Amino acid sequence: MTLKISDVSVGQELPALDLAFTRSDLVAYANASGDQNPIHQDEAFAKSVGLPDVIAHGMLTMGRAIRVVTDWAGDPTAVIDYSVRMTRPVVVPKTVEGSVVSFTGKVAQINEDGTVQVELGAVFGDVKVLGLARATVRLAQ
Amino acid sequence: MNHDMIGHVYPPSKPYLVTSENISAFVKALGDSNPAYADGTVAPPTFPIVVTMNAMDAAFHDPALQLDYSRLVHSDQKFEYIRPIRVGDELTVSASVEEIKPLGTNEIATFKTDVFSGDELVVTGWSKIVVRGPEA
Numbered sequence: 001m002t003l004k005i006s007d008v009s010v011g012q013e014l015p016a017l018d019l020a021f022t023r024s025d026l027v028a029y030a031n032a033s034g035d036q037n038p039i040h041q042d043e044a045f046a047k048s049v050g051l052p053d054v055i056a057h058g059m060l061t062m063g064r065a066i067r068v069v070t071d072w073a074g075d076p077t078a079v080i081d082y083s084v085r086m087t088r089p090v091v092v093p094k095t096v097e098g099s100v101v102s103f104t105g106k107v108a109q110i111n112e113d114g115t116v117q118v119e120l121g122a123v124f125g126d127v128k129v130l131g132l133a134r135a136t137v138r139l140a141q
Numbered sequence: 142m143n144h145d146m147i148g149h150v151y152p153p154s155k156p157y158l159v160t161s162e163n164i165s166a167f168v169k170a171l172g173d174s175n176p177a178y179a180d181g182t183v184a185p186p187t188f189p190i191v192v193t194m195n196a197m198d199a200a201f202h203d204p205a206l207q208l209d210y211s212r213l214v215h216s217d218q219k220f221e222y223i224r225p226i227r228v229g230d231e232l233t234v235s236a237s238v239e240e241i242k243p244l245g246t247n248e249i250a251t252f253k254t255d256v257f258s259g260d261e262l263v264v265t266g267w268s269k270i271v272v273r274g275p276e277a
Contacts, residue, residue, distance in 0.1 A: 028170040063187040083219035
């Protein structure tokens, strides 16, 4: 289903997503993105540089957060800009469940040109892992 | 960091051919089941990082920039899309140093990365990094 601009109102909340981050996700993302920094895979290395454990790639968190928007809009090519601040890392223990991040979104503004600005949230436990996260989408009329 | 490098434009990166295998591996790593990606022809919004990060890595290691890579943290990322990246695109990246400024004992720098397919600009990325200063 493709969302239309007439379906959207300011303040509207987008369907939220809870997504697990596991060690195997981090390996898959490292291989797919080319970012093989050992802080994302090697527990001993991560601890040696002062981290509590292996942490997820900030760009993996960014890549997953936009799913709140693209699942809602239907068409991922509707996204015309997207920005985040990576405020805190997602720490990923070596467990089957991994770490669950809750992603949310809310319509912040409908612009004069008909594009829609969405504010995104990403929380791990009670820690905000993304700040200033926003995307603009161009929806069908 | 060397403030004289503000405005410096790096030579274009080597072309990167987008294949459906690259797109599918990226989508799978995100765990994204959006049907729009099922045939591996259109890339997700954060896919450009695959090429922009490489282009910036080359800049980060440029001795003229005087950047301590071991103290670097990627703090912000932004993309503005002209059109989606698709299978068959041959991507090159033109990276430039947009800003370098102090922030307390740290330094922050913004790199702009224009991603082209052939002569066509498809997406512009901005990456802000923090280089932590010496421990107090």
